[in-house]
Amino acid sequence: MKRIAIQGIKGSFHDIAAHLYFENEELDMVYCDTFSELFQTMREESNTLGLMAIENTIAGSLLGNYELLRSSGTDIVGEHKLHIQHSIMCLPEDDWDTLTEANSHPVALMQCHNFLSHHPQLKIVETFDTAGSARNIKEKNLKGHAAICHSMAAEIYGLKVLEDHIEDNKHNFTRFLVLSNPLFADDLRDRNRANKSSLVFTLPHTEGSLSSVLSIFTFYKINLTKIQSLPIIGSEWNYLFYVDVTYQDPIRFHQSIEAVRPLTREMKVLGEYTAAK
Amino acid sequence: MKRIAIQGIKGSFHDIAAHLYFENEELDMVYCDTFSELFQTMREESNTLGLMAIENTIAGSLLGNYELLRSSGTDIVGEHKLHIQHSIMCLPEDDWDTLTEANSHPVALMQCHNFLSHHPQLKIVETFDTAGSARNIKEKNLKGHAAICHSMAAEIYGLKVLEDHIEDNKHNFTRFLVLSNPLFADDLRDRNRANKSSLVFTLPHTEGSLSSVLSIFTFYKINLTKIQSLPIIGSEWNYLFYVDVTYQDPIRFHQSIEAVRPLTREMKVLGEYTAAK
Numbered sequence: 001m002k003r004i005a006i007q008g009i010k011g012s013f014h015d016i017a018a019h020l021y022f023e024n025e026e027l028d029m030v031y032c033d034t035f036s037e038l039f040q041t042m043r044e045e046s047n048t049l050g051l052m053a054i055e056n057t058i059a060g061s062l063l064g065n066y067e068l069l070r071s072s073g074t075d076i077v078g079e080h081k082l083h084i085q086h087s088i089m090c091l092p093e094d095d096w097d098t099l100t101e102a103n104s105h106p107v108a109l110m111q112c113h114n115f116l117s118h119h120p121q122l123k124i125v126e127t128f129d130t131a132g133s134a135r136n137i138k139e140k141n142l143k144g145h146a147a148i149c150h151s152m153a154a155e156i157y158g159l160k161v162l163e164d165h166i167e168d169n170k171h172n173f174t175r176f177l178v179l180s181n182p183l184f185a186d187d188l189r190d191r192n193r194a195n196k197s198s199l200v201f202t203l204p205h206t207e208g209s210l211s212s213v214l215s216i217f218t219f220y221k222i223n224l225t226k227i228q229s230l231p232i233i234g235s236e237w238n239y240l241f242y243v244d245v246t247y248q249d250p251i252r253f254h255q256s257i258e259a260v261r262p263l264t265r266e267m268k269v270l271g272e273y274t275a276a277k
Numbered sequence: 278m279k280r281i282a283i284q285g286i287k288g289s290f291h292d293i294a295a296h297l298y299f300e301n302e303e304l305d306m307v308y309c310d311t312f313s314e315l316f317q318t319m320r321e322e323s324n325t326l327g328l329m330a331i332e333n334t335i336a337g338s339l340l341g342n343y344e345l346l347r348s349s350g351t352d353i354v355g356e357h358k359l360h361i362q363h364s365i366m367c368l369p370e371d372d373w374d375t376l377t378e379a380n381s382h383p384v385a386l387m388q389c390h391n392f393l394s395h396h397p398q399l400k401i402v403e404t405f406d407t408a409g410s411a412r413n414i415k416e417k418n419l420k421g422h423a424a425i426c427h428s429m430a431a432e433i434y435g436l437k438v439l440e441d442h443i444e445d446n447k448h449n450f451t452r453f454l455v456l457s458n459p460l461f462a463d464d465l466r467d468r469n470r471a472n473k474s475s476l477v478f479t480l481p482h483t484e485g486s487l488s489s490v491l492s493i494f495t496f497y498k499i500n501l502t503k504i505q506s507l508p509i510i511g512s513e514w515n516y517l518f519y520v521d522v523t524y525q526d527p528i529r530f531h532q533s534i535e536a537v538r539p540l541t542r543e544m545k546v547l548g549e550y551t552a553a554k
Binding site: 010057207208217224227 | 334340363383387406489500
């Protein structure tokens with residue numbers, strides 16, 4: 001049985017992603033209030049894994065989670081891509097004509113903005129969690145309240161789904177990373193099937209420093225699938241780069257890292273894993 | 278007098294940024310409900326300028342605004358960086374012991390998460406605008422409600438500030454772009470002082486296509502200050518790149534664009550402007 005820490009509760013998107021990634025395995029879930037608590041749990045329990053959202057096709061990168069990951073010392077051992085779909089649900093005795101309020105996490109509310117604008121009778125009240133809104137409505141028997149979250153939360157908390165697929169954008173995917181204490185990372189990843197890696201490094205603000213690094217990757221047949229620069233707060237002429245690469249030959253990948261390392265500062269390989277479909 | 282369209286109302290961060298960028302000029306503001314409406318206004322009135330947030334040091338890039346900008350046909354003629362600070366305010370007769378609810382835009386509420394967690398008596402209710410919450414409290418005489426927004430909104434709407442600087446992160450900056458119809462862009466920018474440009478292009482997913490482009494920029498002494506890749510939805514093996522560059526010599530910049538253009542697809546120069554301090 002694997003022990004997995006996530007931010008969120010039963011029925012949250014993190015919970016759903018964890019169960020899809022580890023399908024057919026029994027999981028012992030640790031439900032954390034915050035991402036910081038997730039990493040705190042992983043520090044205290046070396047054999048507990050983590051699963052954390054890192055980017056979304058609409059909202060972009062979760063910069064705060066990148067920063068937590070970089071400073072955590074954990075290793076990425078896998079990734080999962082989840083199609084984000086929202087449903088609106090309420091107590092079984094409620095219906096459209098009795099609802100007065102919609103509850104969800106602010107990001108989910110924004111993702112259903114068009115849908116909500118067609119239901120102006122619903123007061124929009126933010127909560128700290130998507131599935132948490134469903135649980136809260138059930139536990140406190142909140143008549144007139146609707147929750148917006150994944151339809152699976154309706155099953156878990158005994159609510160009635162009024163409408164599925166209420167998200168504005170149907171191409172909404174979130175990418176999650178599976179994290180492990182480095183001690184156990186090699187047992188969890190299939191070294192022979194690793195074909196993707198996430199890197200973070202800083203570069204001096206000298207002309208062409210990034211193009212040199214990328215040229216070397218090209219010479220070693222390493223492909224970029226994502227690149228994002230971030231200014232380092234308080235150090236304006238230096239930049240942090242988050243890069244995802246894919247490759248066919250892990251040996252060539254390791255060689256390329258050693259080849260670019262002298263041109264970078266603080267190069268960290270955040271993990272090697274198998275790319276999600 | 279300049280006519281400027283923004284998303285938001287009087288006292289919003291966009292309004293404040295517009296008045297700081299065009300300091301000492303009289304402005305005729307067009308307050309729009311959405312960013313789409315801003316671009317619609319600019320299409321209908323060719324001499325109306327726009328000012329729009331594009332990225333934030335905490336939240337990252339506003340991907341939706343990048344997409345609107347790319348398809349709008351408008352030109353960037355300037356940029357402004359604003360320090361985002363929040364205050365909590367209420368009706369003059371209210372005080373801490375009479376407040377029951379905090380209203381603001383979901384992003385502002387998230388940015389004051391620590392502060393709000395120390396005031397659990399305040400129910401957090403999201404609204405569509407920061408300054409709009411202040412206006413609403415004044416207009417509807419909402420006793421017990423507090424608004425979270427820039428302190429200037431308290432002056433504008435006659436509210437009492439209870440506490441300033443309630444944002445969790447003090448290094449919160451938003452970068453705004455000043456936009457114009459291309460017909461008038463040259464009158465608005467100081468060609469001789471232009472030292473920054475924003476580009477967007479796609480690249481075929483061939484090995485090293487990005488490193489070739491960046492190498493050419495290096496040969497022409499063009500510096501990257503930002504790079505961000507985005508997968509193109511529905512076209513998985515192609516990527517969209519948003520790049521900001523700075524340069525000393527505008528002629529070399531124009532030459533570099535012509536040199537990289539054949540290696541890219543759909544290269545668009547979104548504007549040339551003077552970098553903000």
